[in-house]
Amino acid sequence: MKHRSLFYKFAGSPYLVWSIMFIIAPLIFVVYFAFTDRNGSFTLENITSLSSYSETFVMSLGFSLIATTICLLIGYPLAYCMSRTSERTRNILVVLLMLPMWISLLIRTYSLMALLDNGGLVSTFLTKLGFQKLTFIGTDAAVILGMIYDFLPYMVLPIYTSLTKLDKRYLEAASDLGCNGVQVLGKVILPLTVPGIISGVTMVFVPSISTFYISQKLGGGSFDLIGDTIERQFQNSVTYHTGAAISLVMMILILISLAIMNKFSDNEGDMIV
Amino acid sequence: MKKELAQNQELSEVAENEQPPDAPASNNEKGSKKRTKLIELKNISKAYDGETVLDEINLYINDKEFITLLGPSGCGKTTTLRIIGGFESPDIGDIFFNGKRINDLPPHKRQVNTVFQKYALFPHLNVYDNIAFGLRIAKVKEDEIKVRVTEMLKLVNLSGFEKRNVNLLSGGQQQRVAIARALINKPKVLLLDEPLGALDLKLRKDMQVELKNIQAQTGITFIYVTHDQEEALSMSDTVVVMANGKIQQIGTPIDIYNEPVNAFVADFIGESNIIDGVMLEDFKVRFAGHTFECLDKGFEKNEQIDAVIRPEDVDVVSADKGMLTGVVSSVTFKGVHYEIIVDIDGFKWMIQTTDYVAPDETIGLYIEPDAIHIMKKSEYSDMFGDYSSFSDEMDHLSDIVEEDEV
Structure with missing residues (x-):
């Protein structure tokens, strides 16, 4: 018994070491840099100077909210349809959905860029059809499309999981009590899959608000989302401190929004994230 | 049939x-x-x-x-x-x-409304909203809903439980909510x-x-x-x-x-000794090597039948006074009565009696005409009614609550 408990005591230690080295220590650095100036003395200037970035913050927030909303609107019906198919079809669909996730996000974004580029597949095809020459790269739509394309599976999977876990008896009970199909969906299925929705929203919202390569590649260099700003600050040792301050503020903002979303899930504790 | x-x-x-x-x-x-x-x-x-x-x-x-x-x-x-x-x-x-x-x-x-096997109460709604569910779908006015839910809660003895979380109720309480939720729709x-x-x-x-x-x-x-x-x-x-x-x-x-119609019903409802027999003529049946008077008629002469005798309908008497005699092979105390298994020419009978008999004792059995019920042979004949493999454990196994079935 003693031996066993010893094993369990130390089983978590590799991860502990890992997280101290790569999560906790960097966080401490971020906080340290955020509150110091170049000479290493304490200052709030980095934080107060962030007001000049408020526009970037708002734009990033807007983009990720739009992307998340569209992901939800596409993802929920998709997950719902998937959960209604036979087990065999369902498994195939899940594999199809996961397939893009096996490829690096960066590569996917590059290939999307190749498709949308001037002279790329899509614009060539459209001009052949007689459309005027269209520019995709550099538009808001391209960036949002990139976010949706990259993160949609993260919306579908948690919703799909909560839909398949949903007990069929609740649906029967609802229809027994007078609900038609639409009412069953609205009164029972939707409320009971809120935890899945929250997970999905989180998993799309967080990476899209902090993305920089999607806006870089598909924004044609003209986009400056918060992720791009942070990246730029860290490319120059002079602005390290500002970069750390932006990162810190963004982390806090994300934590606040997660807390708000968790409130909605009503303590049902099914959070996947 | x-x-x-x-x-x-x-x-x-x-x-x-x-x-x-x-x-x-x-x-x-x-x-x-x-x-x-x-x-x-x-x-x-x-x-x-x-x-x-x-x-x-x-x-x-x-x-x-x-x-x-x-x-x-x-x-x-x-x-x-x-x-x-x-x-x-x-x-x-x-x-x-x-x-x-x-x-x-x-x-x-x-x-038609249903009370489901495991209640299927909506976990995202409290007791009140669960019960009000059907009425809300039917677009009944909220003040009427309030009256009817209160009435229902009273009927199922759950007054004051309106705001409770259904997931935290006991099984019996969930059961009542499920009944109220169904009944409220009249x-x-x-x-x-x-x-x-x-x-x-x-x-x-x-x-x-x-x-x-x-x-x-x-x-x-x-x-x-x-x-x-x-x-x-x-x-x-x-x-x-x-x-x-x-x-x-x-x-x-x-x-x-x-009046079970066949051996299956006789065996499934209560305990039964089911014995192969022959209907000699109206009101006269022969089984276990003895001819008994009975109250059944309308069978063909010498028709093969199953005779049912309930364990509580057999009187235990001394060996010399019995219509049948057998050896007690086990005695179990059941509170109200003793349950004894008696071996009569190799066929094990179950008998319930309030008088104690000792194992291995030879006893007599007396069966009144109205204790005998005659059934036609069916596909279930010879499958039930012998207590030779009987044990309390087996009985408990069959009592285990069934899982969802198709």
């Missing part, structure tokens, strides 16, 4: 002359008002993946009746209930509600699918009484599914015994107990 079984009345008529005088009247005779057929199942058959679950079920259910579908796991009782609720449709046959064919009517359009028929299966024995007994009271108060037809024969006997006006997708017998609890 099937046709006979489908007619509730015929069977109870057969039973009439033998009913004890103090027995409650069967549902068909009770009250002066003529009962109307509310639900009728005609030639219903259903198969899943080629496996027959229901085989030509014919059944009608009267208005305001408490009817129980009783049978072992997999006998088709739950499927029958689900067909009535609209959750399954029959492969063959028709179902009528008030004379109208409702095969294709979806559940939400039927005047259905014509309430379907109950093993509603007490998950409760402990004491609570189950209390709820049986309560359910029976609620049924009497509301006058709603109850269709109750259970595998617990005691529950079926104590609550129902009519019991429908099912096995292997077929109806074995329909009748009042007393008919079913006293």
Whole structure:
């Protein structure tokens, strides 16, 4: 018994070491840099100077909210349809959905860029059809499309999981009590899959608000989302401190929004994230 | 055979002359008002993946009746209930509600509500909202809903529980909420699918009484599914015994107990000694090497039959006074009585007696004519009724609550 408990005591230690080295220590650095100036003395200037970035913050927030909303609107019906198919079809669909996730996000974004580029597949095809020459790269739509394309599976999977876990008896009970199909969906299925929705929203919202390569590649260099700003600050040792301050503020903002979303899930504790 | 079984009345008529005088009247005779057929199942058959679950079920259910579908796991009782609720449709046959064919009517359009096996209370709603669910769908005004929910909570003894989280209620309380949620819609028929299966024995007994009271108060037809024969006997006006997708017998609890039609019913309802015998002539039967007087007639001369003798109907006497003699092979104290297994020429009988007898003692058995019930041979003959492999453990195993069945 003693031996066993010893094993369990130390089983978590590799991860502990890992997280101290790569999560906790960097966080401490971020906080340290955020509150110091170049000479290493304490200052709030980095934080107060962030007001000049408020526009970037708002734009990033807007983009990720739009992307998340569209992901939800596409993802929920998709997950719902998937959960209604036979087990065999369902498994195939899940594999199809996961397939893009096996490829690096960066590569996917590059290939999307190749498709949308001037002279790329899509614009060539459209001009052949007689459309005027269209520019995709550099538009808001391209960036949002990139976010949706990259993160949609993260919306579908948690919703799909909560839909398949949903007990069929609740649906029967609802229809027994007078609900038609639409009412069953609205009164029972939707409320009971809120935890899945929250997970999905989180998993799309967080990476899209902090993305920089999607806006870089598909924004044609003209986009400056918060992720791009942070990246730029860290490319120059002079602005390290500002970069750390932006990162810190963004982390806090994300934590606040997660807390708000968790409130909605009503303590049902099914959070996947 | 099937046709006979489908007619509730015929069977109870057969039973009439033998009913004890103090027995409650069967549902068909009770009250002066003529009962109307509310639900009728005609030639219903259903198969899943080629496996027959229901085989030509014919059944009608009267208005305001408490009817129980009783049978072992997999006998088709739950499927029958689900067909009535609209959750399954029959492969063959028709179902009528008030004379109208409702095969294709979806559940939400039927005047039927269900109390599900594991309650299926909506976990995202509190007690009040769960019970109000059906009325809100029906767009009843909130102030009326409030009145009716309060009334319902009172009926099921849960006043003051409005704001409770249903996930934190005990099994018995969840059960009551489920009943209230169904009853508040004032259905014509309430379907109950093993509603007490998950409760402990004491609570189950209390709820049986309560359910029976609620049924009497509301006058709603109850269709109750259970595998617990005691529950079926104590609550129902009519019991429908099912096995292997077929109806074995329909009748009042007393008919079913006293006049089982075959060895399956005799064995499933209560304890029975079922012995191979020959009907010598009317009122005279021979089994276990002895000729007995009995009250049954109408069999062919020397017809092979199954004789049923209930363990409590046998009198234990001294060996020299008995019609049969045997050796006691085991004695179990059961509280009210002793349950003894007696070996009579190799066939083990179960007998319940209030007088203690010692193991290995030779005793005599005395059987009154009215303790013997004669049944025609059936496919179930020779499968039941011998207690040679009997043990309490086996009995408990079969008592284990059934899981969801198709």
